[in-house]
Each structure stands twice: as C-alpha cells, then as structure tokens.
Amino acid sequence: MKTVWIAILTITISLAKANVDTAIIYSIAMKKNIKTVVIKPENYKKSKQNFPVVYVLHGYSGNFSNWIVKVPQLQKLATLHQILIVCPDGGFSSWYFDSPIDSTYKYETHVAKEVVSFIDSVYKTIPNRSARAITGLSMGGHGGLFLGFRHADIYGACGSMSGGVDLTYSRNKFDVSKRIGDTINYAQNWKNYSVINLIEQKPLYDLSIIIDCGTEDFFYNNNKDLHQKMMALKIKHDYIERPGKHDWNYWTNAIEYQLYFFKKFFEEKLKKG
DSSP states (O other): OOOOOOOOEEOSSOOSSSOEEEEEEEETTTTEEEEEEEEOOTTTTTOOSOBOEEEEEOOTTOOTTHHHHHOTTHHHHHHHHTOEEEEEOOTTTOTTOBOSSOTTOBHHHIIIIIIHHHHHHHSOBOOSGGGEEEEEBTHHHHHHHHHHHHTTTTOSEEEEESOOOOGGGGTTSTTHHHHHOOTTTTHHHHHHTOHHHHTTSOOSSOOEEEEEEETTSTTHHHHHHHHHHHHHTTOOOEEEEESOOSSHHHHHHHHHHHHHHHHHHHHHHHHHO
C-alpha cells in the first residue's frame, strides 16, 4: 500500500529562523500530494523531548501557508509554549468534510487521520489525544469543532475562531452546497454536518473546548447561539466574545488566547500521565 511521504523544504517567505517546514503529504484518500506547514520550537533539533501538537486550520479560499504568512509570530509562540503548530491544507472550500456528494473531497480523512499519522511518524510528538488539539478560523473554526467532536479519540481539545458553526447561515455562500448538496434534496446533510447540531451527540471522550468570536463578526450570532446551546446541554467550554471583525487583526490576537488555553490543557493532562 502506498504510504504518506515527505519532502521538507524551507518555506520561501523570508523567515528569520529555519524552524518552519513545508511537508508534502501523499493523501491516499484523495490520491494526490497535499502541503502542510509545520512550525517547530526554536530548540526542536537539540531537544530530546517530544512535543504536543496544535493543528491550526485556515478559512474559506485559504491554504496551508495562510497562518505562517499572516501571523509569523507563530514561530515565537511555538517556542514559548513548547509545541508543534501544524497548518494543514483544507482546499479552497472543503469545510473539512468528507463530502457525501463529491468523492474527490475527503479532507476530514486527510486532516484527522492522514496528517496526524504523518506528523506522529516524522516529528518528535507525544502521540496521544492528551497532547493534541485542533482549532481554526472561519471555515477552519467550523472544522476545528467538527473534527474535534467527531474524532475525540484523536484530539483532546478543540477550538474555533470566528467559526461558521451553523451551516444554514451559509446556505448560499462559501461553496457549502457544493460539498453537502442543496438544502432541499440533501436537507439531512445540512443538519448532520453542522457543528451547532453535531454537539448534541456527546463524544465518547471529554473535550476541552474554546470558542472565540468578535462582536462585529457576521458569524457572531451563530457563535453566541452555539454558546447558549452548549450551556443548555451542559457541555463545558470557554467562550470569548470581544470587539472585533472577521479579519486577521482579530485572529492574530485570538490565536494567542487559544494556544495558551491548549498549553494549559497539555500541562494538566500530561502531568496526570
């Protein structure tokens, strides 16, 4: 069977330190090579320790390089928190689904299984859910919670920044109908694949969850509704709302809160063994 493989390149965006890799991973599910950014702590090469991993997803129309290009300080944050930060590619508009109507889109399998398996096989990681978290922005915010809940055996913590957590809001936008079908003939898909409904199915494992959205964001009401529903369902989570729009100014700030949250999660879980 063909397995994932890697080509490590120095990412060509004039970084000060060579602690950012571009990994080329062969996706068996989609039969193509897909790039992923891996951000390592500055002491990674010399360190004898293994590191927790935070997977950070990009938004609609983005790609694997968005986060490191827009927020280069992720390098410092990886060193500060002693973590690996992995930024997979989720396609232009996958919504991180294995599309039920388009077999060429299997980004749930790619991100939650292929990328995780690859990272654990190539890098110095702690290969268990107590040392893995996933989050993202916008489409990737939905993806962070969607994959976190559906794969709680893989991720111990998950988050969302400005997430599109209720797909019905995007029924005529962002290519969602291309991934799960129209709202009439495929109405059940819109229910099953939307985070605001998915949370009703309690995962087998406990999750540490953080949700963050700006009050001027067009997804703000959806996130507030999600927060209230999680409160009603007694799903423990951290919820942050503060002034801000759906833009990189907000996400550059939000990722610092999220990484600190995940660091505390790792410390607590790994201390318990």
